[in-house]
Each structure stands twice: as structure tokens, then as C-alpha cells.
Amino acid sequence: MSQTEQSIANDRFRSVLGSYPTGVAVVTGLDQQGEAIGMVVGTFTSVSMNPPLVAFLPMKTSRTFQNLREASDKFSINILAADQEGICRTLASPGERKFDAVDWHLSPAGNPIINGVVAWIDCEYANVLEGGDHFIVLGSVKDMGLERDTTPLLFFQRGYGSFSTGPMVLASERETLQCARLAEVARNEIESLANELQMECSLVAPVGNDAVYVAVANHNPENDNPSHLGVRVPLTPPLGTLFIGHENALSEDEWIARLGNKASPDTVAKARSKLSSVQARGWSASLLGNLSADQLEQAVTMYSNPQRTPEQERHFLSSVSTMFDLHEPDELDINEKHDMLHLSVPVRKPNGEVALALRLSEFPSQLSGEIVHSYLQKLQKTAVTIEHLIAAQPEQSVH
The missing domain is CATH 2.30.110.10 (Electron Transport, Fmn-binding Protein; Chain A)
Structure with missing residues (x-):
């Protein structure tokens, strides 16, 4: 040799x-x-x-x-x-x-x-x-x-993975565009809430096996990150809980299967428990933890690259796995301080299907649980307004 x-x-x-x-x-x-x-x-x-x-x-x-x-x-x-x-x-x-x-x-x-x-x-x-x-x-x-x-x-x-031809990619783009058009009716509402709270307010839509940011308003004066508009995040436990188990969405078993066959029974049980908790209370939350916002931003940007490799996707999922216990905390104690990453509520079509998630991010650090709950109430009120706007649209623009 x-x-x-x-x-x-x-x-x-x-x-x-x-x-x-x-x-x-x-x-x-x-x-x-x-x-x-x-x-x-x-x-x-x-x-x-x-x-x-x-x-x-x-x-x-x-x-x-x-x-x-x-x-x-x-x-x-x-x-x-x-x-x-x-x-x-x-x-x-x-x-x-x-x-x-x-x-x-x-x-x-x-x-x-x-x-x-x-x-x-x-x-x-x-x-x-x-x-x-x-x-x-x-x-x-x-x-x-x-x-x-x-x-x-x-x-x-x-x-x-699989090979995707041009028409297949375009079909996904068409679906994203349809969701963006639906979200456009809520443009004034998310701008108003983002301006009031001096934070980022966005609308996220389920497209295939991903969640895509289809409308973003950012009024955080300290924000220097690129816009999340168009960013994709995988519907993989513990992410995407608001979209799971509804009509025209991933089933709970399909969502769990995306953990892969190496997922431990404990991880599967945690994922099911988090999903059950979100479905019962009707909102989703994530804490920031030890992973910096910049690190998470880099990982999400990497995943959103349509030419990403499996190695890059594994890096993103590894970043998410380190935060598994920080997604969907059981309680947000009003007497404690919290570093929030996201707070989201569902926006439904007239038939009850979850069409979008209304999300707050770019939070100030160390917020009291009482303030977080006040943000949640504002978010839920805005979601109801958006649902009324969607219901008022011609039927062909809603489906």
C-alpha cells in the first residue's frame, strides 16, 4: 500500500x-x-x-x-x-x-x-x-x-431524501403564495401590534412538512437581523404544535415519526405530552434558554436554504434538540422572570382549520410572567380580529 x-x-x-x-x-x-x-x-x-x-x-x-x-x-x-x-x-x-x-x-x-x-x-x-x-x-x-x-x-x-423536479418546487411555492395572500388581509393588524409592543409580530403558515413565515412586521428598535419573511422551519417535534392534528395537516403520528427511528421512548413521550398541552390550552410558547438568538437565527437561516444539505439540516435539528425542554413549558409563572423566544396562537378559517399562527418574538429579556400573559391576551385578541377579516373574504381566496 x-x-x-x-x-x-x-x-x-x-x-x-x-x-x-x-x-x-x-x-x-x-x-x-x-x-x-x-x-x-x-x-x-x-x-x-x-x-x-x-x-x-x-x-x-x-x-x-x-x-x-x-x-x-x-x-x-x-x-x-x-x-x-x-x-x-x-x-x-x-x-x-x-x-x-x-x-x-x-x-x-x-x-x-x-x-x-x-x-x-x-x-x-x-x-x-x-x-x-x-x-x-x-x-x-x-x-x-x-x-x-x-x-x-x-x-x-x-x-x-428525494429528487424534486422544478414543477414540484413550484407547487410548494404556489402554496406558500396562497398562504401569503391570506395573511395579507391581516397586514394592518400585525403592524399595529408590533408597533404597540415594539417587537416582531408575524404570521406563520403550514406548507407541506414546514412552517413558513408569510407576513412579518418588526418594530423592535434594537433588531438588526434580516427579516424572517420566507423563512422555513420544519414541523418536527417539538416545533409546529399549533398545526398538528387538524384537517389538511400532519397527523400526530406523522409528526412524531419525523423524530426518526432513533428517538428514545422518553423523547416521544415528551413530544406527545407537549402537543397535548398546547392543544388543551390553545397557545404555544418557547423559552430562549442557553442558545443565543444569533445562534438560532443562523440555524434557521441554514434550514431555509433550498439547497441545504442533510448535514446542515442535522445541525439545525441538533440546535432544536438542545432546546427541547424549553419548548411548550407547562406553566409561565406570573411571579417569575422569563426569557421568551416565541409566543404563538392559532388563527382559524371559518371551518375551524388552523390556517396560520400569529406569533410574537424579539422579546425584551427577563419579562415577568404577568407581562407575558398580558402579551398573550393581546395576541389572542388580535387573532380573533384576523379570523373575522379572513371570514369576510370571498370563499375562493380563503381556501
């Missing part, structure tokens, strides 16, 4: 090569007992059209590949869809009989095909070569088919 090769550390190798996105596939077959088995790979690739060859690269230490190879001379490639991250994580986890939790059917060659994949490819082993600590498995294609016209699951910088 050359000196150059020895100098490439494992972490550096993973970091650099992880900047190249790959598709996610599952290599499947039947073991010697006829049970479905499979392994998740990010190394599947096409090799040749004449003859038709594909390849994947399992680790030499993979017991699943050893079982696949010993049991049969054939296998199938399953190309996972963008909405099958859960299946991917299930099959990538340790344990036996993982296919018991996955719906599948047999391919023409008798290999397991996971229901809902983008495509499948039946193969026979053409060759198995050694490549460092991996095998290079060449598969001779015998049959193939498209199962579903949808985007594939991608792996990039240790995170999963």
Missing part, C-alpha cells in the same frame, strides 16, 4: 465520498428455508447494455450476502421510492425475519419484490470479484419492470 493510500483516514474517506448522492436499493432473494431475505445497498449501478449487466458492492463481512449467494444463483434488485425510507430503515436494522414487517410479492423469477418500489430487476450471478473490503457482484439481467412512476429514495451525507 502506498503512503498516499495510508494517509486517507476512514472518516475523511466517508465525508468526501458521502458528498456524492446515490440511489437506495434492496437486493432480495430467498434463503435455503425459502424465507425472504434482503440487504440495503447504496452501491447499485448499471454496467452494460450489451449484454445487460448491473452491479452492487456488498461488504465481505455481510452475512446476508453470504446467505443470498449460498441459497440461490439468482437475486432481485428493488429500487426504493422516496416515500419508502421507513422500509429502508426496517430492512437495514439488525435482526431476523425483517420481511415480516414488509409487504412483498414474488417476481417472475421467484425473488421477493417489495410492494410500491420504483422498479425491480431479476438477475443471475455473472461474476463475483474482490474489491478491497467489498465484493463486486455482477448481475446478468434476466427480467425487469417498472412498478410505480415516482421519485426514488436517495442517500446523501448520511441522510435520506
Whole structure:
């Protein structure tokens, strides 16, 4: 081995090569007992059209590949869809009989095909070569088919995601624009409240899996941060509680699922408890804690970048996780001092759906609980006024 090769550390190798996105596939077959088995790979690739060859690269230490190879001379490639991250994580986890939790059917060659994949490819082993600590498995294609016209699951910088075409992005932009038009009827109300309190008053709307600032009025004389207008924040516990569980919104289970499969039972229980508390009292609050406003601002700005990487998104979620216990405190004691980050109340459409959240931020430090509650009352009164303005709009501009 050359000196150059020895100098490439494992972490550096993973970091650099992880900047190249790959598709996610599952290599499947039947073991010697006829049970479905499979392994998740990010190394599947096409090799040749004449003859038709594909390849994947399992680790030499993979017991699943050893079982696949010993049991049969054939296998199938399953190309996972963008909405099958859960299946991917299930099959990538340790344990036996993982296919018991996955719906599948047999391919023409008798290999397991996971229901809902983008495509499948039946193969026979053409060759198995050694490549460092991996095998290079060449598969001779015998049959193939498209199962579903949808985007594939991608792996990039240790995170999963999907490919978004221009029209998909534009659809999200259209939804954001519709919410902004709805918020425009409340422009005078949020300007008036922001001016009265010398703070920032904003309207936040749920758009897909994010909450987006669609109207902002900032009258804090000490504010030197850029406007939050257009900033996106993920609807991930403990964030976005006012939008969860309503019509046309994320369900509680979908919201909890965004914690990921590594979330501890304690974290899940805390998230459900916070959501229940907000739904019961009808308002949302967050304390600032030890994370400075500038640090949080940088993290939010990073998340709002449409070209953000999974690593940047993890940085944002890590910042939020450090504040988990500061979101939705049980009580705001009127006799104590509080450093507030946000205070929000729902704004509903005539049908009861939560269309917007009316939010106060840029608070003075060390506010008494009594003053915070007076701000909450002003916020709730303004929300009622905005609801009346929305109800007075023509029906097509409300929906």
C-alpha cells in the first residue's frame, strides 16, 4: 500500500465520498428455508447494455450476502421510492425475519419484490470479484419492470431524501403564495401590534412538512437581523404544535415519526405530552434558554436554504434538540422572570382549520410572567380580529 493510500483516514474517506448522492436499493432473494431475505445497498449501478449487466458492492463481512449467494444463483434488485425510507430503515436494522414487517410479492423469477418500489430487476450471478473490503457482484439481467412512476429514495451525507423536479418546487411555492395572500388581509393588524409592543409580530403558515413565515412586521428598535419573511422551519417535534392534528395537516403520528427511528421512548413521550398541552390550552410558547438568538437565527437561516444539505439540516435539528425542554413549558409563572423566544396562537378559517399562527418574538429579556400573559391576551385578541377579516373574504381566496 502506498503512503498516499495510508494517509486517507476512514472518516475523511466517508465525508468526501458521502458528498456524492446515490440511489437506495434492496437486493432480495430467498434463503435455503425459502424465507425472504434482503440487504440495503447504496452501491447499485448499471454496467452494460450489451449484454445487460448491473452491479452492487456488498461488504465481505455481510452475512446476508453470504446467505443470498449460498441459497440461490439468482437475486432481485428493488429500487426504493422516496416515500419508502421507513422500509429502508426496517430492512437495514439488525435482526431476523425483517420481511415480516414488509409487504412483498414474488417476481417472475421467484425473488421477493417489495410492494410500491420504483422498479425491480431479476438477475443471475455473472461474476463475483474482490474489491478491497467489498465484493463486486455482477448481475446478468434476466427480467425487469417498472412498478410505480415516482421519485426514488436517495442517500446523501448520511441522510435520506428525494429528487424534486422544478414543477414540484413550484407547487410548494404556489402554496406558500396562497398562504401569503391570506395573511395579507391581516397586514394592518400585525403592524399595529408590533408597533404597540415594539417587537416582531408575524404570521406563520403550514406548507407541506414546514412552517413558513408569510407576513412579518418588526418594530423592535434594537433588531438588526434580516427579516424572517420566507423563512422555513420544519414541523418536527417539538416545533409546529399549533398545526398538528387538524384537517389538511400532519397527523400526530406523522409528526412524531419525523423524530426518526432513533428517538428514545422518553423523547416521544415528551413530544406527545407537549402537543397535548398546547392543544388543551390553545397557545404555544418557547423559552430562549442557553442558545443565543444569533445562534438560532443562523440555524434557521441554514434550514431555509433550498439547497441545504442533510448535514446542515442535522445541525439545525441538533440546535432544536438542545432546546427541547424549553419548548411548550407547562406553566409561565406570573411571579417569575422569563426569557421568551416565541409566543404563538392559532388563527382559524371559518371551518375551524388552523390556517396560520400569529406569533410574537424579539422579546425584551427577563419579562415577568404577568407581562407575558398580558402579551398573550393581546395576541389572542388580535387573532380573533384576523379570523373575522379572513371570514369576510370571498370563499375562493380563503381556501
